Amino acid sequence: MSERAAHEVGIVDYPGAQVACILGLTDLFSIACTIALDQRRSGQTALRVTHWKPIDASDANLSCIYDSAPSDSPQPRTLIIPPTMVDPDPDIPAGVVSWVRNRHAAGTALVSLCSGAFILAATGLMDGQSVATHQMYAMALAKRFPKIVVDTNRRIIGHGDIITAGGFLSWVDLGLFLVGRILGPAVRAETARVVLDGPEASEARYFTGFAPPQTHGDGAVLKAQEWVHMRDGRGVSLAALATAAGLGRRTLLRRFASATGMTPIEYSRRVRIARARELLGGGELSQKEIAQALGYSDVASFARVFRKAMGETPGTYRKRFGGQDISSPDFAAKDGLSQKKHLFEADPRTD
Incomplete structure (x- = not known):
């Protein structure tokens, strides 16, 4: 029986995206992959991480500019839209929006982090749905996309194959959340120990005093x-x-x-x-x-x-x-x- 293909996680490197988030998630997933391989004692790659970047703002065919495990043609099963840097009302590249919408139509799960919700909202996929984001972006997001329900009181909101994260949830927490979903609790726990120097640090990040x-x-x-x-x-x-x-x-x-x-x-x-x-x-x-x-x-x-x-x-x-x-x-x-x-x-x- 052939081994199951690695779960490919794509990260959208759109203009103004937070570089620290993109590279940090890439390193975190790499650590999780190494741990998964060690725990399973097999040569199977558990995670494949790819970065996708538009050639220009209007280009709806993003190119894969990084592939952690190149083999066949990259096809992300999960796609992360990272936050922008500081702008509370960021520009939205039309080509990126179109590409993200097409990826979802092809079966890719979508995850937005903080102000990445602007790109997700622009796809129209969240009309009538609750969307999580950071408080500093809430007003601009609600004004620009009146058909969505902006919620800054919940750190993660799941709608099946679409997840939005915001508020006090950092990219580290989101990365660990996805590792747990994709690779299981044992890999997540060990990844947390390596990344945060102890599982207690990881767990304490979720809630104040608990x-x-x-x-x-x-x-x-x-x-x-x-x-x-x-x-x-x-x-x-x-x-x-x-x-x-x-x-x-x-x-x-x-x-x-x-x-x-x-x-x-x-x-x-x-x-x-x-x-x-x-x-x-x-x-x-x-x-x-x-x-x-x-x-x-x-x-x-x-x-x-x-x-x-x-x-x-x-x-x-x-x-x-x-x-x-x-x-x-x-x-x-x-x-x-x-x-x-x-x-x-x-x-x-x-x-």
């Missing part, structure tokens, strides 16, 4: 965790989670607790509160907007659950941490004093 256990190796549970993460812990039911994991309810409860040390409901509550802390500490949304974004019935319900979990009101928390870099060591150290014994023991009836 490092989701993701190195346990249970693929079904990781699917369930991913489902919770993509919803920021909102609207989680055991039935839906079991379906996402491909397990029966009882089996999910047993394996989820074994892998994470928590029940699915407790885990979802931690994700939800951690996301609230992130929005309070690093963003400019009002408490009402945060409550709505996280699915609470009203501000009072949100405040009640938050206070039970953190030992202080959302307003007090924001006064102490608002406007700070939520990824900095100083923030983490100061925020650590909020980690109490009763943390996240909120009454589910108020959640």
Whole structure:
């Protein structure tokens, strides 16, 4: 039986694209590929990375300018649209838009990162759908593409074969997310150790004050965790989670607790509160907007659950941490004093 072909990940090198993101993702995927080969003890290439660049702005036939494993004609199965550098209302190359749309029609999955959402939105494929991006691009994106729904409150939004990522998610996190999907949890965990010098660093990047256990190796549970993460812990039911994991309810409860040390409901509550802390500490949304974004019935319900979990009101928390870099060591150290014994023991009836 012949070996399965490598999964090809293409990266669009359009005018103004962030070079550090393109090269960084390329290195990350190279590391993941090496780890996959070592774990499988085979000579099969696990990942093939290609870069695609237009000859000019109007050219709809992008050329492959880099191929990590040249063999047959390159055909990306996953295509990443990286962010631009700084411009909050970037130019959109018409040829690139046309090429991306054609690639999707041919069966390629699309992933946009931050302001890469402008190119994705220009294809028309996201009309009527929610799109994630960074807060600094939200207003311009919504104005230019009124048919899409811009959402800066969710780090990853999946629509089948189209994924948009934005907000506080960096290209490193996105790369690890894709490695986990393509090569599995074991390769992702080892890649995180190499890239970030320890799995704890990788996991802590997802949420403020909460490092989701993701190195346990249970693929079904990781699917369930991913489902919770993509919803920021909102609207989680055991039935839906079991379906996402491909397990029966009882089996999910047993394996989820074994892998994470928590029940699915407790885990979802931690994700939800951690996301609230992130929005309070690093963003400019009002408490009402945060409550709505996280699915609470009203501000009072949100405040009640938050206070039970953190030992202080959302307003007090924001006064102490608002406007700070939520990824900095100083923030983490100061925020650590909020980690109490009763943390996240909120009454589910108020959640």
